[in-house]
Amino acid sequence: xxxxxxxxxxxxxxxxxxxxxxxxxxxxxxxxxxxxxxxxxxxxxxxxxxxxxxxxxxxxxxxxxxxxxxxxxxxxxxxxxxxxxxxxxxxxxxxxxxxxxxxxxxxxxxxxx
Amino acid sequence: xxxxxxxxxxxxxxxxxxxxxxxxxxxxxxxxxxxxxxxxxxxxxxxxxxxxxxxxxxxxxxxxxxxxxxxxxxxxxxxxxxxxxxxxxxxxxxxxxxxxxxxxxxxxxxxxxxxx
Numbered sequence: 001x002x003x004x005x006x007x008x009x010x011x012x013x014x015x016x017x018x019x020x021x022x023x024x025x026x027x028x029x030x031x032x033x034x035x036x037x038x039x040x041x042x043x044x045x046x047x048x049x050x051x052x053x054x055x056x057x058x059x060x061x062x063x064x065x066x067x068x069x070x071x072x073x074x075x076x077x078x079x080x081x082x083x084x085x086x087x088x089x090x091x092x093x094x095x096x097x098x099x100x101x102x103x104x105x106x107x108x109x110x111x112x113x
Numbered sequence: 114x115x116x117x118x119x120x121x122x123x124x125x126x127x128x129x130x131x132x133x134x135x136x137x138x139x140x141x142x143x144x145x146x147x148x149x150x151x152x153x154x155x156x157x158x159x160x161x162x163x164x165x166x167x168x169x170x171x172x173x174x175x176x177x178x179x180x181x182x183x184x185x186x187x188x189x190x191x192x193x194x195x196x197x198x199x200x201x202x203x204x205x206x207x208x209x210x211x212x213x214x215x216x217x218x219x220x221x222x223x224x225x226x227x228x229x
Contacts, residue, residue, distance in 0.1 A: 031216055042117075042222035043156075043204065088156070092216055099208075099216050100146065100158040100169060 005104040006089055012110040019076045021107040023089035024069075030094045032065055033101065034074050037086045046074075046087075051094065079111045115139065117221035119205050125227045131193040134224045136205030138187070143210035144168075145188050146218060147180060151201035159203075162188060163210065195228045202226070 007022045023032070031050050035043040049056045049065045049072065056063045062075040076083055086108050090101035118137045126132050138145045147159040159178070160170040164185035173180070177196070182188040192199055202225050206218040 033217065035220070043206075043220035045217060045219055048217045090156075090218075099144070100161055100172065101148070101156075101206075101218060102158070103148075103156040105155050 006087065006107040008107060009105070010108045010110070012112065013079060015079060015081055015111055015113050017079055017111075019079050019083070019109055019111070021074045021087050021109070023072045023074070023104060025072075025089075025091045025102075026070060027091070028094040029067075029091045030099075031092055032063075032072050033090045034061075034063060034072075035088045035090060037088065037106070039085070043088070076109075079109075081111050081113045083109060084111045085109060117205055117207050117219055119203075119221040119224050121224060122222065123225045123227075125229065126195055127229055128197055129194045131191065132195055132226060134190045134192075134203055134205075134226070136188045136190070136221060138205070138207030139219060141209065142207035142219075143185070144208040144218075145182060146206040146208075147188070147190055148172075148204040148206065148220075149201050150204070151198070156204065159190075192226075195226075197228050200226055200228045 034046040086106040088106045145162040158172040161168040162182045202223040206220045
């Protein structure tokens with residue numbers, strides 16, 4: 001798998017349900033970030049979790065990080081139609097002064113009204 | 114606080130022409146990054162400025178791409194001459210300094226470049 005690879009590639013749920021997306025990566029990291037992209041628009045920063053953190057919350061978002069498995073999950077609770085978007089995880093590798101982000105291909109989430 | 118802005122939002126040019134993309138980072142953000150996404154592929158890093166200095170340009174595809182950040186404020190990315198494979202969405206992002214503490218990168222809306 002590639003650095004920052006999301007799973008599933010596409011997810012379709014009903015409004016009100018929870019959505020869980022997973023991300024796997026290969027190298028040691030400093031941080032892992034989740035972004036949302038609505039169709040044809042820019043990337044919106046959702047949340048950053050540091051390598052020494054295991055869980056973080058922001059509103060209806062819950063992110064977990066398991067550095068031993070090199071994986072992260074993004075949970076969106078009580079989903080809304082407006083949550084329909086592509087979701088990307090991005091990592092930056094630990095060590096040195098390299099802060100570039102490595103992205104996966106994303107998960108396309110569709111929330112049906 | 115204004116976000117990252119990019120200009121133009123769309124650009125359609127002929128192969129062999131030159132195009133210049135502009136990015137204005139969030140005020141006070143010393144770090145500026147360029148990324149691009151070509152059709153069907155992942156978003157890929159191009160380069161990273163810290164103020165006016167190029168910190169990392171390992172992702173620049175070839176010497177047809179030139180990025181500048183004079184004065185450490187806005188940045189430009191010039192493609193000369195453009196080729197068909199340069200088509201894609203070019204994103205700019207910025208973050209505060211120092212990077213190892215403040216690496217939340219905030220992205221602009223992107224410039225969609227189409228080379229015909």
